[in-house]
Amino acid sequence: MDAPGLPLGDNEIGIDLGLKNQVMCSDVDAPYSRENLTRTHEAALGMAQRARKKPRVKAIHRRIAHARKDWAHKTTTAIVNRATLVVVGNVSSAKLSKTRMAKSVYDAGWSQLRTLLEYKARRLGVTYREVNEAWSSVTCADCLARSGPRGLSALGVRVWTCAACGGVHDRDHNAAHNILRCGRATLSGIPRL
Numbered sequence: 001m002d003a004p005g006l007p008l009g010d011n012e013i014g015i016d017l018g019l020k021n022q023v024m025c026s027d028v029d030a031p032y033s034r035e036n037l038t039r040t041h042e043a044a045l046g047m048a049q050r051a052r053k054k055p056r057v058k059a060i061h062r063r064i065a066h067a068r069k070d071w072a073h074k075t076t077t078a079i080v081n082r083a084t085l086v087v088v089g090n091v092s093s094a095k096l097s098k099t100r101m102a103k104s105v106y107d108a109g110w111s112q113l114r115t116l117l118e119y120k121a122r123r124l125g126v127t128y129r130e131v132n133e134a135w136s137s138v139t140c141a142d143c144l145a146r147s148g149p150r151g152l153s154a155l156g157v158r159v160w161t162c163a164a165c166g167g168v169h170d171r172d173h174n175a176a177h178n179i180l181r182c183g184r185a186t187l188s189g190i191p192r193l
């Protein structure tokens, strides 16, 4: 492998991977999100399948995969280019793939995003970490109380207030901050959350 380059940016960035907001970074307020590609092409795909037009079905699948990859490349490049540390949660699609969110999980392409982040980070000499994100969405990033909404039903809750300190949190943004803290802890040897 070639010697890594030097980081272009100096931000330490925690990343929460999600379904609706596919990528939320701790250092910016707005998420990186795109349309659900599977859903966008669902009708056309169904029609082609029912008509048994195999080449058409293949072409639509290719278009979806291409759009997903293109978006993932642009997003991960933008993130890594301003970073010196990138920390991402180890959210697993297997856990959610049997739920009603299965299609969104598949569409989100989390492992593709992680693969690209790691590859680009290595190339630029940016430190890359994956951390256990089990408590990231229920832990208050201000006071560390586990006071957030829990369970699958909580996925619909975007904003919550910490019962312990009164802090108001955007769920994904709060999670991104917790993920960053876990990543920093792995660097300094402090036990994780």
Ligand SMILES: [Zn+2]
Binding pocket: 140, 141, 142, 143, 144, 145, 147, 162, 163, 164, 165, 166, 167
């Ligand atoms: Zn709190």
